[in-house]
Amino acid sequence: xxxxxxxxxxxxxxxxxxxxxxxxxxxxxxxxxxxxxxxxxxxxxxxxxxxxxxxxxxxxxxxxxxxxxxxxxxxxxxxxxxxxxxxxxxxxxxxxxxxxxxxxxxxxxxxxxxxxxxxxxxxxxxxxxxxxxxxxxxxxxxxxxxxxxxxxxxxxxxxxxxxxxxxxxxxxxxxxxxxxxxxxxxxxxxxxxxxxxxxxxxxxxxxxxxxxxxxxxxxxxxxxxxxxxxxxxxxxxxxxxxxxxxxxxxxxxxxxxxxxxxxxxxxxxxxxxxxxxxxxxxxxxxxxxxxxxxxxxxxxxxxx
Numbered sequence: 649x650x651x652x653x654x655x656x657x658x659x660x661x662x663x664x665x666x667x668x669x670x671x672x673x674x675x676x677x678x679x680x681x682x683x684x685x686x687x688x689x690x691x692x693x694x695x696x697x698x699x700x701x702x703x704x705x706x707x708x709x710x711x712x713x714x715x716x717x718x719x720x721x722x723x724x725x726x727x728x729x730x731x732x733x734x735x736x737x738x739x740x741x742x743x744x745x746x747x748x749x750x751x752x753x754x755x756x757x758x759x760x761x762x763x764x765x766x767x768x769x770x771x772x773x774x775x776x777x778x779x780x781x782x783x784x785x786x787x788x789x790x791x792x793x794x795x796x797x798x799x800x801x802x803x804x805x806x807x808x809x810x811x812x813x814x815x816x817x818x819x820x821x822x823x824x825x826x827x828x829x830x831x832x833x834x835x836x837x838x839x840x841x842x843x844x845x846x847x848x849x850x851x852x853x854x855x856x857x858x859x860x861x862x863x864x865x866x867x868x869x870x871x872x873x874x875x876x877x878x879x880x881x882x883x884x885x886x887x888x889x890x891x892x893x894x895x896x897x898x899x900x901x902x903x904x905x906x907x908x909x910x911x912x913x914x915x916x917x918x919x920x921x922x923x924x925x926x927x928x929x930x931x932x933x934x935x936x937x938x939x940x941x942x943x944x945x946x947x948x949x950x951x952x
Contacts (some may be wrong), residue, residue, distance in 0.1 A: 652676065657932040658853040661951060672793075672849040675814045676933065679914030681852070682817070682845035683782055683837040684879075687729055688859070689797055690787055691875030692804050702726045702878070702891075708733035711791045711827065714739075714784065722808070723771045725914065728729050729891040730883045734771050735781045740823045740834075740840060747778040771864045776886035782837035782892070790834050794827050797835050809854045815847040829845040837892075838914070849931040856912075856920040856929035880910050904945035926951055 656670025692901045693699045699709065702725045707715030715721055719736045727733035736744055750762035757929075758814040786797065793800050798817035806815065819833035820843045826832070836843045859879075863871030894911045896902050902909065905923065912920040917937050921930040921944065930947060932940070 650727050653933065654932040655932075656849050657930065657935075658849045659931075659947060660808060660853050660857055660929040662927050666951075670849075670933075672853075673812070675816070675846050677839055677916075677918075678845040678847050678852070678920050679916060680813075681837040681847075681912045681914040681918055681920060682835075682839075683892040684798075684846060684912030684920070685801065685817075685855070686782065686786055686789065686837050687879055688805065688855075688871055688875075689800060690725065690729060690785075690891070691799050691863070691871045691879075692800065693789060693792050694875060695872045699725060702729065706788050709792055710788060714787075720771075725788075726891070727771045728781060728788070730775070730885075730889065731777055731781065731892075732772050732775050732883065732885055733781050733784075734769050734776075735776060735784055736768055737784070739780055740820050740841075741785050741789065742780050742783075744778060744780045745894075747780055748776065750777050773885075775889065779836070779838050779840040783823075783834070786837055787823075787834045790825070790832060791827065796832055805855070805858070805870055806851065808868060808870055809858050811851040811854050812848060815845070815851055817845050818843045819905075824933060849933055852912075852931045853929055856922055856931060860922050860924065860927070860929050902941050902944055904941050904948065923948075935948055 652673035653676045654670050654948055656672045658665060659667040704725060706723050706725055706728060707721055714737055715723060723735055725734045747764055749764050755951055788900050790797055817835045819835050823834040824831050825834060838844060859876060862873040863869055863876045879891045879893050880895060882895055882897055888895050888900055894901060894913050896905055896907050896909045899907050906925045909921060909923040917935045917940055918933050935943060940950055
């Protein structure tokens with residue numbers, strides 16, 4: 649365990665840092681921001697031809713039988729990335745039911761129904777924020793790359809954009825699988841039960857700038873531009889969600905921000921907010937959730 653950092657952040661405009669506060673180089677837990685990193689790695693897999701199409705069935709790529717059942721066999725990569733898969737099973741000792749009826753991002757009424765039993769639905773018919781299923785996506789990507797996702801992220805994204813070497817993506821103690829005779833760790837898309845992505849605000853800002861630039865950095869297309877656009881395509885079942893990125897559809901999440909803005913979000917108000925209209929990338933951490941919109945409003949007032 650590491651001590652939590654103090655509130656800190658970075659503001660980038662036009663590719664240049666225009667503001668920074670707190671210990672922006674402090675490596676800290678990023679919580680569900682990791683989900684958005686998984687979505688970008690899926691784009692890397694598509695760009696390299698390891699996944700032919702986001703509409704393909706995940707079971708066609710699986711190295712195990714987790715997608716063999718009648719409930720799971722028609723699940724596509726898009727379903728997993730949109731959180732509409734209804735994947736049924738147990739992973740790393742956690743059943744998918746543990747996050748049933750979890751209403752993150754769609755209600756402020758609490759999670760009193762979280763984990764309560766409900767009938768399963770066909771894939772693509774229900775949006776549900778479910779960390780077990782996101783972790784299944786991570787394992788499926790590990791099976792596609794056949795190497796640890798942290799290594800892929802470092803080589804394909806973080807080193808090329810000049811990130812520091814201090815960040816880590818830690819697995820659970822029991823999330824180990826054997827692939828090609830090697831024992832490999834599968835990383836989580838959050839920190840729901842441990843592990844997680846540990847990264848500084850400065851490095852998150854570089855990552856956000858890459859996304860804001862359409863996946864291009866110093867003349868290199870690190871992530872297909874078409875995939876960056878796909879990340880922002882609203883899910884029909886929850887228009888405020890894309891492919892593991894939060895959208896500002898209807899300006900519901902951030903009323904003060906443009907509808908075209910989008911974000912990677914995690915607990916503790918850990919946010920990478922991207923505003924194409926104003927060429928802005930804002931990383932903010934440990935701000936009280938009710939004050940995030942007001943903070944963004946002040947940033948926009950300052951740059952207009």
